[in-house]
Amino acid sequence: MxxxxxxxxxxxxxxxxxxxxxxxxxxxxxxTLGRRKTLVLLxxxxxLRTRVSTQKAAYNLGMNVILLNVSQAxxxxxxxxxxxxxxxxxxxxxxxxxxxxxxxxxxxxTFPGLKDRALDYQDRVLQQFARYTTVPIVNMESAxxxxxxxxxxxFTIEAHKRIARPKVVxxxxxxxxxxxxxxxxxxxxxxxxxxxxxxxxxxxxxALSEQFSxxxxxxxxxxxxxxxxxxxxxxxxxxxxxxxxxxxTDPKWMITAEKMQSTNKAKFMHCLPVRRNVVxxxxxxxxxxxxxxxxxxxxxxxxxxxxxxxxxxPTGCNN
Amino acid sequence: MxxxxxxxxxxxxxxxxxxxxxxxxxxxxxxTLGRRKTLVLLxxxxxLRTRVSTQKAAYNLGMNVILLNVSQAxxxxxxxxxxxxxxxxxxxxxxxxxxxxxxxxxxxxTFPGLKDRALDYQDRVLQQFARYTTVPIVNMESAxxxxxxxxxxxFTIEAHKRIARPKVVxxxxxxxxxxxxxxxxxxxxxxxxxxxxxxxxxxxxxALSEQFSxxxxxxxxxxxxxxxxxxxxxxxxxxxxxxxxxxxTDPKWMITAEKMQSTNKAKFMHCLPVRRNVVxxxxxxxxxxxxxxxxxxxxxxxxxxxxxxxxxxPTGCNN
Amino acid sequence: MxxxxxxxxxxxxxxxxxxxxxxxxxxxxxxTLGRRKTLVLLxxxxxLRTRVSTQKAAYNLGMNVILLNVSQAxxxxxxxxxxxxxxxxxxxxxxxxxxxxxxxxxxxxTFPGLKDRALDYQDRVLQQFARYTTVPIVNMESAxxxxxxxxxxxFTIEAHKRIARPKVVxxxxxxxxxxxxxxxxxxxxxxxxxxxxxxxxxxxxxALSEQFSxxxxxxxxxxxxxxxxxxxxxxxxxxxxxxxxxxxTDPKWMITAEKMQSTNKAKFMHCLPVRRNVVxxxxxxxxxxxxxxxxxxxxxxxxxxxxxxxxxxPTGCNN
Numbered sequence: 012m013x014x015x016x017x018x019x020x021x022x023x024x025x026x027x028x029x030x031x032x033x034x035x036x037x038x039x040x041x042x043t044l045g046r047r048k049t050l051v052l053l054x055x056x057x058x059l060r061t062r063v064s065t066q067k068a069a070y071n072l073g074m075n076v077i078l079l080n081v082s083q084a085x086x087x088x089x090x091x092x093x094x095x096x097x098x099x100x101x102x103x104x105x106x107x108x109x110x111x112x113x114x115x116x117x118x119x120x121t122f123p124g125l126k127d128r129a130l131d132y133q134d135r136v137l138q139q140f141a142r143y144t145t146v147p148i149v150n151m152e153s154a155x156x157x158x159x160x161x162x163x164x165x166f167t168i169e170a171h172k173r174i175a176r177p178k179v180v181x182x183x184x185x186x187x188x189x190x191x192x193x194x195x196x197x198x199x200x201x202x203x204x205x206x207x208x209x210x211x212x213x214x215x216x217x218a219l220s221e222q223f224s225x226x227x228x229x230x231x232x233x234x235x236x237x238x239x240x241x242x243x244x245x246x247x248x249x250x251x252x253x254x255x256x257x258x259x260t261d262p263k264w265m266i267t268a269e270k271m272q273s274t275n276k277a278k279f280m281h282c283l284p285v286r287r288n289v290v291x292x293x294x295x296x297x298x299x300x301x302x303x304x305x306x307x308x309x310x311x312x313x314x315x316x317x318x319x320x321x322x323x324x325p326t327g328c329n330n
Numbered sequence: 331m332x333x334x335x336x337x338x339x340x341x342x343x344x345x346x347x348x349x350x351x352x353x354x355x356x357x358x359x360x361x362t363l364g365r366r367k368t369l370v371l372l373x374x375x376x377x378l379r380t381r382v383s384t385q386k387a388a389y390n391l392g393m394n395v396i397l398l399n400v401s402q403a404x405x406x407x408x409x410x411x412x413x414x415x416x417x418x419x420x421x422x423x424x425x426x427x428x429x430x431x432x433x434x435x436x437x438x439x440t441f442p443g444l445k446d447r448a449l450d451y452q453d454r455v456l457q458q459f460a461r462y463t464t465v466p467i468v469n470m471e472s473a474x475x476x477x478x479x480x481x482x483x484x485f486t487i488e489a490h491k492r493i494a495r496p497k498v499v500x501x502x503x504x505x506x507x508x509x510x511x512x513x514x515x516x517x518x519x520x521x522x523x524x525x526x527x528x529x530x531x532x533x534x535x536x537a538l539s540e541q542f543s544x545x546x547x548x549x550x551x552x553x554x555x556x557x558x559x560x561x562x563x564x565x566x567x568x569x570x571x572x573x574x575x576x577x578x579t580d581p582k583w584m585i586t587a588e589k590m591q592s593t594n595k596a597k598f599m600h601c602l603p604v605r606r607n608v609v610x611x612x613x614x615x616x617x618x619x620x621x622x623x624x625x626x627x628x629x630x631x632x633x634x635x636x637x638x639x640x641x642x643x644p645t646g647c648n649n
Numbered sequence: 650m651x652x653x654x655x656x657x658x659x660x661x662x663x664x665x666x667x668x669x670x671x672x673x674x675x676x677x678x679x680x681t682l683g684r685r686k687t688l689v690l691l692x693x694x695x696x697l698r699t700r701v702s703t704q705k706a707a708y709n710l711g712m713n714v715i716l717l718n719v720s721q722a723x724x725x726x727x728x729x730x731x732x733x734x735x736x737x738x739x740x741x742x743x744x745x746x747x748x749x750x751x752x753x754x755x756x757x758x759t760f761p762g763l764k765d766r767a768l769d770y771q772d773r774v775l776q777q778f779a780r781y782t783t784v785p786i787v788n789m790e791s792a793x794x795x796x797x798x799x800x801x802x803x804f805t806i807e808a809h810k811r812i813a814r815p816k817v818v819x820x821x822x823x824x825x826x827x828x829x830x831x832x833x834x835x836x837x838x839x840x841x842x843x844x845x846x847x848x849x850x851x852x853x854x855x856a857l858s859e860q861f862s863x864x865x866x867x868x869x870x871x872x873x874x875x876x877x878x879x880x881x882x883x884x885x886x887x888x889x890x891x892x893x894x895x896x897x898t899d900p901k902w903m904i905t906a907e908k909m910q911s912t913n914k915a916k917f918m919h920c921l922p923v924r925r926n927v928v929x930x931x932x933x934x935x936x937x938x939x940x941x942x943x944x945x946x947x948x949x950x951x952x953x954x955x956x957x958x959x960x961x962x963p964t965g966c967n968n
Contacts, residue, residue, distance in 0.1 A: 039366060047677060049705055059404060063396055063432045067368055070394045075708045077701055085697060085922075094926040096825045096898075101922030105934075105941065109921060112946035113701045187415045260415075283428060284404075284420035288413040296424075303424065308431035358685060378723060382715055382751045386687055389713045506734045579734075602747060603723075603739035607732040615743075622743065627750035 012320045014141055014148045018158045018201040024165075031166050031309075031316040038071045038315065044322055045074030051114035052151065053079045055121040055136060060283065060307055061151045061159065065118055068314035072322065077113070089139050107143035116147050116321055123154035123191050125255030131155065132220070147321040149314075152193055155220075160282050161197030163313045165205055167306050168242055171278050176206050177241035178275070182233060183213035184290040185260045186247035194282050195248050196223040203227065212236035216250050216258040233264060240274040245281050245291055268294040278302050331639045333460055333467045337477045337520040343484075350485050350628075350635040357390045357634065363641055364393030370433035371470065372398045374440040374455060379602065379626055380470045380478065384437055387633035391641065396432070408458050422455075426462030435466050435640055442473035442510050444574030450474065451539070466640040468633075471512055474539075479601050480516030482632045484524055486625050487561055490597050495525050496560035497594070501552060502532035503609040504579045505566035513601050514567050515542040522546065531555035535569050535577040552583060559593040564600050564610055587613040597621050650958045652779055652786045656796045656839040662803075669804050669947075669954040676709045676953065682960055683712030689752035690789065692718045693759040693774060698921065698945055699789045699797065703756055706952035710960065715751070727777050745781035754785050754959055761792035761829050763893030769793065770858070785959040787952075790831055793858075798920050799835030801951045803843055805944050806880055809916050814844050815879035816913070820871060821851035822928040823898045824885030832920050833886050834861040841865065850874035854888050854896040871902060878912040883919050883929055906932040916940050 012020055021027045033040065050069045052062060062078070069076045081087070087106050088099035095102065110117055119140055123131035137153040150158050168179060179202055181195060196219060202209050203226025211219070211227035218224060230236040237243065245266045250256045265288070271277060279291070279301045287293055295301060331339055340346045352359065369388045371381060381397070388395045400406070406425050407418035414421065429436055438459055442450035456472040469477050487498060498521055500514060515538060521528050522545025530538070530546035537543060549555040556562065564585045569575045584607070590596060598610070598620045606612055614620065650658055659665045671678065688707045690700060700716070707714045719725070725744050726737035733740065748755055757778055761769035775791040788796050806817060817840055819833060834857060840847050841864025849857070849865035856862060868874040875881065883904045888894045903926070909915060917929070917939045925931055933939065 042366075047680075047709075049708065051701065057404075059398065060428055060432075063370065063398065063429070066396050067394075067432050070368065071366075075705075077704050079697065079701065085695075088925070092926070092931065095924035096927045100924065102925050105921055105923065108942045109698055109945040110701070112942065113698075113705050113949065283424055285424065286414035286419065287407070287421050288411070289415045293411065304427045304431065307428040311432060361685075376723075378717065379747055379751075382689065382717065382748070385715050386713075386751050389687065390685075602743055604743065605733035605738065606726070606740050607730070608734045612730065623746045623750065626747040630751065 013324055015158055015317050015321065016137060016141060016148065016150050017156045018161045018197055021162065024204055027316060028166055028169055030319070031312050034315050035312045041319055042071060042073045044319060045069060045072035048115040048322060049075045049077060049113060050116045050118060050318065051077045051079060051110055052118040053081055053110070053120070055081050058120050058151060060310055061120065064310035065151060065314040067311050068318055071315050072318055074318070089135055103139045104143050107140045108145065111145040114146055116149060116318060117144055118149040118151045119153070120151040121153050125189055125191065125249060128251070128254035147324060149317060149321065154191070155193055156197045156200070157193040158197050159310065159313055159317065160194050161201035163306060163309045164198050164244065164280060165201045166313055167280065167302055167309050171302060172241065174241065176208060178208040178210065178239055179242045179244065180210045180212060180236050180240045181227065181244045181246065182236065182266065183217050183264060184245045184247050184266055185262060185264050186286060186290060187260060189249035189255055189257050190247050192219055192248040192251055195219055195246050198244060199223040199226045210236050214259045214261065214264060216252055217248065219251050234273065237270055237273050240277045243271065243274060243277045243279050245279070247290060265289065266291040266295055268292055268298070271295055271300065276300070280306060283307055332643055334477055334636050334640065335456060335460055335467065335469050336475045337480045337516055340481065343523055346635060347485055347488055349638070350631050353634050354631045360638055361390060361392045363638060364388060364391035367434040367641060368394045368396060368432060369435045369437060369637065370396045370398060370429055371437040372400055372429070372439070374400050377439050377470060379629055380439065383629035384470060384633040386630050387637055390634050391637055393637070408454055422458045423462050426459045427464065430464040433465055435468060435637060436463055437468040437470045438472070439470040440472050444508055444510065444568060447570070447573040466643060468636055468640065473510070474512055475516045475519070476512040477516050478629065478632055478636065479513050480520035482625060482628045483517050483563065483599060484520045485632055486599065486621055486628050490621060491560065493560065495527060497527040497529065497558055498561045498563065499529045499531060499555050499559045500546065500563045500565065501555065501585065502536050502583060503564045503566050503585055504581060504583050505605060505609060506579060508568035508574055508576050509566050511538055511567040511570055514538055514565050517563060518542040518545045529555050533578045533580065533583060535571055536567065538570050553592065556589055556592050559596045562590065562593060562596045562598050564598070566609060584608065585610040585614055587611055587617070590614055590619065595619070599625060602626055651962055653796055653955050653959065654775060654779060654786065654788050655794045656799045656835055659800065662842055665954060666804055666807055668957070669950050672953050673950045679957055680709060680711050682957060683707060683710035686753040686960060687713045687715060687751060688754045688756060688956065689715045689717060689748055690756040691748070691758070692716070696758050696789060698948055699758065702948035703789060703952040706949050706956055709953050710956055712956070727773055741777045742781050745778045746783065749783040752784055754787060754956060755782055756787040756789045757791070758789040759791050763827055763829065763887060766889070766892040785962060787955060787959065792829065793831055794835045794838070795831040796835050797948065797951055797955065798832050799839035801944060801947045802836050802882065802918065803839045804951055805918065805940055805947050809940060810879065812879065814846060816846040816848065816877055817880045817882065818848045818850060818874050818878045819865065819882045819884065820874065820904065821855050821902060822883040822885050822904055823900060823902050824924060824928060825898060827887035827893055827895050828885050830857055830886040830889055833857055833884050836882060837861040837864045848874050852897045852899065852902060854890055855886065857889050872911065875908055875911050878915045881909065881912060881915045881917050883917070885928060903927065904929040904933055906930055909933055909938065914938070918944060921945055
């Protein structure tokens with residue numbers, strides 16, 4: 012693995028998940044691997060659990076961590092050939108090359124604008140940094156994908172599945188704000204590589220990019236989708252078709268205890284933060300079926316697995 | 331000690347102060363105690379010396395430290411049963427449980443609004459986090475108390491007292507802005523457990539909550555209060571009675587060199603930051619009687635003592 | 650070396666540059682020197698590469714690093730005798746003394762206002778902190794000088810010079826915003842102590858303070874200045890004479906590939922961030938002649954050399 016830009020960068024899922032399971036059991040088996048190594052985390056957008064879990068993962072490996080909040084103060088130019096006499100103060104060519112001088116690994120978080128689909132789905136900030144840095148990059152959620160989350164979700168399902176081929180349902184749920192599609196995209200991309208009966212359910216207008224939805228069977232009737240499910244993964248996203256728009260906030264799509272009863276005693280999953288009684292009822296979140304806190308804990312495990320793989324990459328790292 | 335929410339959480343003051351004295355002498359006697367342990371510091375409000383001294387204390391114990399500035403960006407819901415379709419994005423139940431996955435100890439700073447006394451004195455943010463976290467909590471100044479400061483103040487007095495039962499005076503002093511009562515409250519709660527002649531002096535309308543003022547004799551005449559004092563602790567607070575209001579900025583309450591002459595060569599104390607020539611004259615602050623810089627240095631010692639106790643708590647910490 | 654306020658604090662350049670070269674070869678020869686030592690970095694203004702490179706340098710020496718962003722929230726009073734009943738909440742006497750309790754070394758960044766030349770050139774924030782702290786200070790760019798950059802630049806030239814006495818040209822270049830003179834000043838002060846043919850070229854009105862320009866021959870004709878040069882260092886600064894003003898944005902002063910042809914295959918230098926096709930053409934920056942990324946990498950080397958010297962200073966450091 013040379014970078015973690017998307018879940019596709021994980022070549023061998025079974026081996027990756029096995030390494031993760033070993034780190035979960037004992038986080039300190041490689042606590043000198045990252046000695047003298049520095050992880051620089053670049054935030055174009057705020058982060059809480061991704062930042063903290065990645066930072067903790069790095070410490071478990073003995074790395075140093077340097078945080079960089081990239082706000083408006085540091086306007087980065089992404090176009091080539093521009094006369095930079097306006098708002099941008101540094102070209103990504105220099106920015107990426109310079110940070111590479113101080114880092115052995117670089118993490119990047121950058122959200123979509125949710126205005127221009129073609130632009131967002133180029134994932135330009137991530138891709139340009141990946142192009143001009145000379146050290147491996149970890150995607151800490153980009154405009155279109157959130158691989159650390161997707162890998163975490165699959166890892167969590169693996170620990171809780173009771174049958175060889177569980178029915179796993181990704182259900183859209185309501186939310187008052189326009190959210191990215193990244194978590195849903197990466198969940199599908201990761202779960203799609205497992206031997207799951209993967210079902211996607213959402214209201215009209217909420218189809219995801221075919222690049223990701225192709226991994227799942229689409230069932231527009233949420234009730235049918237839930238029938239016999241082993242895992243219900245709830246997530247809101249704004250429309251991909253009517254890009255960035257909120258087409259529905261219909262509470263009928265909220266995950267309720269009643270709906271959970273039609274499942275096969277399904278576990279409930281969400282990446283957090285979650286709006287209670289909007290996305291999901293208290294009764295579900297506070298029930299033993301909820302895996303959300305374990306998912307959050309597993310973020311550290313997956314981040315550590317990724318950092319470890321990248322530190323060991325023959326082409327990666329400065330020295 | 332399972333948490334440090336208030337100075338009351340310190341069971342045995344003499345033993346606590348003895349441990350602190352040992353750390354002051356040699357800060358590195360437990361420099362591997364915090365190995366593989368992470369302290370997450372949550373700031374709902376800004377902090378300078380509390381943050382830096384606590385961070386340094388953690389490093390002295392070999393801990394990792396992760397800082398989290400919790401601004402408006404992360405609206406936390408504290409009410410149960412709410413339909414979270416407005417400004418709050420995460421419930422304290424999840425927020426506290428999630429951070430507990432990444433932390434072995436959690437520090438929290440949260441100021442009062444100074445508008446609604448009943449609400450502030452519930453100390454809701456602190457109490458709710460203490461309720462829903464699964465690891466020990468350290469109060470880095472909450473709406474009503476600042477135990478790390480109160481403990482520091484007593485520790486500093488102990489090092490400088492020249493008689494068995496010193497006269498210790500907490501004097502209100504003027505300030506142009508409305509400040510919390512937390513420092514004064516915790517000073518009284520901590521000093522009240524020592525064998526001091528504890529006197530509280532303030533203008534009309536500045537009585538503190540009886541929960542804290544009961545530890546002291548109240549003397550409204552500042553001049554009488556100062557007579558024969560061994561320690562003068564100056565601090566401004568806004569009114570508890572006319573909650574959050576500034577009732578006086580009368581410079582007659584400023585601590586002056588002249589007033590200090592009626593004391594028993596009293597030491598001068600303040601938690602800092604201090605406004606010169608408003609709270610206290612230059613002549614006092616720049617005299618050898620001033621302990622303010624030593625108080626600041628002792629913040630590290632007390633934070634280290636608290637972190638050490640919590641790391642050793644049988645019920646505390648993740649593993 | 651007791652402080653690094655300016656390049657003048659480096660007594661013995663040859664020995665300093667030799668130590669730096671050794672650190673560049675192996676950054677880990679002193680990785681326990683900073684054990685139990687804390688570097689506090691104070692930012693009155695934002696910083697990217699200075700912060701990250703200094704932080705990394707400290708980690709290479711085994712130090713702990715604590716960052717303090719000093720924004721408006723912490724108004725510091727610099728005047729003595731003031732009645733502090735307005736915007737300032739803490740006097741530099743306390744602020745500096747308190748931070749000294751937590752730090753073994755203190756780094757400070759503070760920009761000029763570019764309104765009042767006399768005030769800026771007092772470099773008050775830096776000088777006042779240097780006066781009231783009890784531990785060594787590192788200037789991470791002040792109102793008038795940027796010694797870490799100046800030392801880096803000389804170190805970089807030394808590694809690339811092909812003749813004993815190279816011709817080194819500092820050329821003003823256009824920029825849409827008013828920038829400080831600090832980088833140019835420190836470059837002249839540092840390069841002026843080397844055996845270089847040092848030439849300074851700039852448009853009318855852009856003369857630097859005589860304190861710094863005296864190290865160089867001034868040649869107003871950029872073309873003449875470039876003739877036979879071994880190093881071209883490009884940098885914008887706002888006017889020192891018409892203080893803080895932008896007198897010219899004339900693109901004729903941009904560094905171009907064509908102009909580089911009149912040099913002696915000169916290397917191109919800039920401290921970054923650089924505005925492409927405003928300060929310098931893409932063709933120069935993307936050519937093998939450009940040393941800008943190596944300069945950025947050398948920032949760590951120089952910061953490490955300075956921190957190491959200060960840690961070893963007999964009068965420095967708390968214990």
